Amino acid sequence: MSKTTRNNRIAVIDGLRTPFCKAGTDLAHLEADQLGALCVKELMQRSKVEENQIDEVIIGNVSQPVKAANVARVIALKAGLSSQIPAYTVHRNCASGLQSITNACSSILANQAQTVIAGGTESMSNIPFVYSKELKFVLESFMTAKTTAQKLGALRLFKFKYLKPIIGLQEGLTDPVCGLIMGLTAENLAREFKIDRHEQDLYALESHKRVTEAIEHNRYADEIMAISDKHGKKMITADNGVRLNQTIESLEKLKPFFDRKNGTVTVGNSSQVTDGAAAMILMSESRAKELKLTPMGYIRHYSYAGLEPDRMGLGPVYAMSKCFETSDISFSDIDLFEINEAFAAQVLACHKAADSTEFAKTYLNKSKKVGTLDPKKCNVNGGAIAQGHPVGTSGTRIVLTLLHELKRQNKTLGCASLCVGGGQGGAIIIERH
Amino acid sequence: MPVYVWEVGKVEPSLSSDIKTMKKEQKTIVKKAVKTPTFDEVFNQTLKAAQVNYTESNSVGILSLDQLNSKVNILSRSILNEFNFVLDLLSKRDICVLIIKSAKKNQFIAGANIHEIYGVESADEAKELLVHGHEIFHKIENLPFPTIAVINGPCLGGGLELALACTYRVALIHDSVSIALPEVNLGILPGLGGTQRLSRLIGLSKAVSLIVSGKGVNAKKAYSLGIVDALFHDAFLETRLETFIASLSSSKQRKMIEKRRKKSSMPMKVLESNGVGRWMLHQLVKRQILKKTKGHYPAPMTALAVTIKGYSKPLKKGIDLEIAGFCKLVTTTEAKHLMHIFLTQEFVKKQTQSYVVPTQDTIKQATVLGAGLMGAAIAWLFSYRNIKVRLKDINWGAVLHGQKSIQNIYNQLVKKRRLKKDQADMKLMQTVSLTQDFSGLHQSDIVVEAIVENLTIKQTVFKDLEKHVSRECILASNTSSLSIEKIASSLTYPDRFLGLHFFSPANIMPLVEIIPSKTCKKDVISKAIQVVKKMKKTPIVVKECPGFLVNRILIPYVVEAIRCVEEGEKISRIDRIITQFGMPIGPLALCDQVGLDVGFNVAKVLEDGYGPRMAIPTIMKKMQELDNCLGKKTNRGLYCYKGKQKSENQDINQFCSSPSKKTEKEIKDRLLLIMVNEALMCLDENIVSSPEELDMAMIYGIGFPPFLGGLLMYAQNRGFNDILEVLTQLAQQHGSRFEPCNKLKELVKHNQNLFHSIKEEKHG
DSSP states (O other), X not given: OXXXXXXXXXXXXXXXXXXXXXXXXXXXTSOHHHHHHHHHHHHHHHOSSOGGGOOEEEEEOXXXXXXXXXXXXXXXXXXXXXXXXXXXXXXXXXXXXXXXXXXXXXXXXXXXXXXXXXXXXXEGGGOOEEOOHHHHHHHHHHHHOOSHHHHHHHHHTOOGGGXXXXXXXXXXXXXXXXXXXXXXXXXXXXXXXXXXXXXXXXXXXXXXXXXXXXXXXXXXXXXXXXXXXXXXXXXEOSOOOOOTTOOHHHHHHSOOSSXXXXXXXXXXXXXXXXXXXXXXXXXXXXXXXXXXXXOSEEEEEEEEEEOOGGGGXXXXXXXXXXXXXXXXXXXXXXXXXXXXXXXXXXXXXXXXXXXOHHXXXXXXXXXXXXXXXXXXXXXXXXOHHHHOOOTTTHHHHHHHHHHHHHHHHTOOEEEEEEEETTTEEEEEEEEOO | OOOOXXXXXXXXXXXXXXXXXXXXXXXXXXHHHHHSOOHHHIIIIIGGGSSEEEEEETTEEEEEEOOTTOSSOOBOHHHHHHHHHHHHHHTTOOOSEEEEEESSTTOOBOOBOHHHHHTOOSHHHHHHHHHHHHHHHHHHHTOSSOEEEEEOSEEETHHHHHHHHSSEEEEEOSTTOEEEOGGGGGTSOOTTTHHHHHHHHHOXXXXXXXXXXXXXXXXXXXXXXTSSSEEEOGGGHHHHHHHHHHHTTSHHHHHHHHHHHTOOOHHHXXXXXXXXXXXXXXXHHHHHHHHHHTTXXXXXXXXXXXXXXXXXXXXXXXXXXXXHHHHHHHTSHHHHHHHHHHHHHHHHHHHHHTTOOOOSOOOOEEEEEOOSHHHHHHHHHHHHTTOEEEEEOSSHHHHHHHHHHHHHHHHHHHHXXXXXXXXXXXXXXXXXXXXXXXXXXXXXXXEEEOOOSOHHHHHHHHHHHHTTSOTTOEEEEOOSSSOHHHHXXXXXXXXXXXXXEEOSSTTTOOEEEEEEOTTOOHHHHHHHHHHHHHTTOEEEEOOOOTTTTHHHHHHHHHHHHHHHHHTTOOHHHHHHHHHHHTOSSOHHHHHHHHOHHHHHHHHHHHHHHHGGGGOOOHXXXXXXXXXXXXXXXXXXSSEEEETTEEEEOXXXXXXXXXXXXXXXXXXXXXXXXXXXXXXXXHHHTTSSSOHHHHHHHHHHHHOOOGGXXXXXXXXXXXXXXHHHHHHHHHHHHHOGGGOOOHHHHHHHHTTOOSSOOHHHHHXX
């Protein structure tokens, strides 16, 4: 693989996201397609890019709404975009929102498109409960039965236990290969890297503190659009996941959620289940110059990597390693990092693994460690533990947040990375100038 | 072969030359035809270029109508004459079925020629016109083979009557298909058998509701009513029509079609089947009509009577009744006025079209500033017509309130089944975006401002706004009273500014006054007219003056009504006299509806602008000081409102003189003639370019009764002499505000009329 250079950067022209709201709260009335449409509609209103310049819409989404297959297309049309603009949905679990950006980059680099809207959407409030297979069979035989006798026969197969629903959210967060729910993969990492409960809780506390500070200084205001609540009485203008007065004591009171007896991962030191959408407009650097647009920044390089599903939380280390290897930018050049906080244990494990030469030798087949992640450069405005993790959206969100923070600190290079359920990692390098 | 005599029809001047050449051709044809009367020759050689074409294949004849030089087909004398000619030839033709269709895409027959009907001066002339038409329709009905009308677009009035004379009717499933007998809206009734044939076809009660309301139905509804016998998609028309024709050979099938037409509920069948039932139906519908028309419109009543009385008689007798009813109506002043308005509408359309310059740009994105009721309704108009709109106010609370108002308007449509819930939600999602700052306005092609009526605030807002919009963006103010020039003066580029005055409630009222600033560019006016038309509203271009056109004429009338109250007249009596005159709402009730504060502010602007003529009476000032007395919105104004009940507000009595009773004539004269006087002044000052536009504006803007033909038409009918006399008298009694204007004096002096007499108009 040849190394990337500055010559083929992709410009991020504009980006916007909805507020991130805990599932079942302020945004629960909106399905994923509606959230996405509101975001894209407002993005297009605010952007100087015109509708007829858009060539494609790519949206990442994990739990696709049953009523909106290919949710990207539904979003594009509901946002009022021309029916002539094609759209497709991408899915790489927690990195879906990043996948849409990188797909856009690929399309633009391959001259398949000039300008692309990329984003992510997720309404975790609206992930449905599913009937069991057994119940589906009973209902099907009942509906296809022709005579009353056949119908009665079909009903005889019914058992009350079939009524127990399958919770879509829970199924979605469980790895079908290793059979572990994501929280348990985090427990694996906690044990592997000896990260105790206290360390995790401290990290969670820090995340809340950083988000609180960012909100106090209005650092998120530029990236968030307002959405009206269910009754049209109140405008939601900010994320609602953060606990402004979070204390270590209250975090310590929580019981482990995934491994009730011996675990360390609690709901307090895990990311929140959240609704939200984000979108950005991407085009080649030369096109941006041609249209006299001022980009927020540029996508310089990206990589995805795979690893064992039950250690999926280490994905960022694998991905970053690959990303820096194939780029002319080195780890030490990076001014700011965003590592999506799926679990405190998982982020801390990434920090330790990246800093370990032994890890690099054993798992990455490299002689040198990936690099030391300085907490002062990492997730400076907090992360998903306090803000929430709408799975399909987070990828776009961390790139957006990173772009805004690079601007605020007047820094040049940033790297955003996510762990991906199923044992993958994604990393992307952003350049502001 | 019957000898064919061409009648010199009264045709539109634009067509006359074509028709003349055609006539010459056809005269020679007839001569030829007598010599060598073979059918094919006549058709192949001669009628190809004409308005009625005939082709034939597999013994299916197709007669297609294609009016020359017109987008639509209208049943005028010329086309009927051709029709007659062709029918005579066809009657001996050996074909198994005749299809009657339109050669124009999605246009069937949009009715009869109103110019011709308007030109009818006597009952005898009307009768002659109708008898001629009936002869032709009778011929269609009595052809030796069945006929099928293929309705592929608007099928109105005479068009439907022609289709009803056919044996079968089929329609396309298409949005353009609209089937109606709208004659009552023009003060007449369907005179070519519509009342008789429709009621015999689908049953009395279903027919009555269509005839009396004049309302249109779409293809699906027409099918379920039984007016049409089959629905086809355009793409499969030919094959489906073939199958339909083939199915007609079975008598069982034919019976099924006939049975389906008359399908109606059991009680209705019972009601229609006997004299007593029909009498009951008559009384019932009569009451409904009276409630709606308040007795001002005779046409629905006559149409009803003719339909019901003719139903039990043989068709021939029924048609005689119908002709008698038509002849009675067509010469009434109401009919003349309603037809005059119909023609005026066309005139006004042409008039505004003269401002339109051809351009490629259309308005795709709008912004509305101010999310109050007015702003929200304007935003809704954009949204409903699929124009993206950004609704801005100064805080989210106000913006959300506006969004709710838009939603409410959509909900009303959903309730009326004009729109499905999903469609409404989709429109809202696709087109409406919200903001509390100036973000995202750079894409707007037009910004309509509907914020508080305060000159300084408006000037500041427009100044700020200009920094955030493109140079090409049109800026419009929905001010109802402030000076357009003064607002324009705050702008860097005043050449893109104009007034766009909607009437409340903007989603319903059909009028929009367009007030260009002095320097306004032509293409700006043109685009504004086009966007207003896209909203399906009637734009009228008005020159700037305080109050513009409608409010300038309306306010003196409302103020005069309040003066009458001040002089001790009963509030409800004034309103009653005026509504009896035909206005949809009394001036004082209107005042409450608009809001006393809003009305006062406009009146103040007019007082400042026109001086003592528009002086505000003291009672209005005193009422402003009353607490919580702003009209309907506070449940207290000139009336007190309690639920649906309203009673006169007794608190006002303290400002009034002791009760005194004026004559009805005095009240009417004072209120109406002050309007007439002001309207003539507007005309004199060229505020509006024609009396037709002025009348249209008053009908659309304040609901001036259409049966009177408009405000100035009313004045002309009353006689300018009489008006001058009464106004002079009123000026002596009540002050100089009644001083007759120069225009009036001039009209009287030269014995002039504002509107051409009917004959002139028809040709001019």
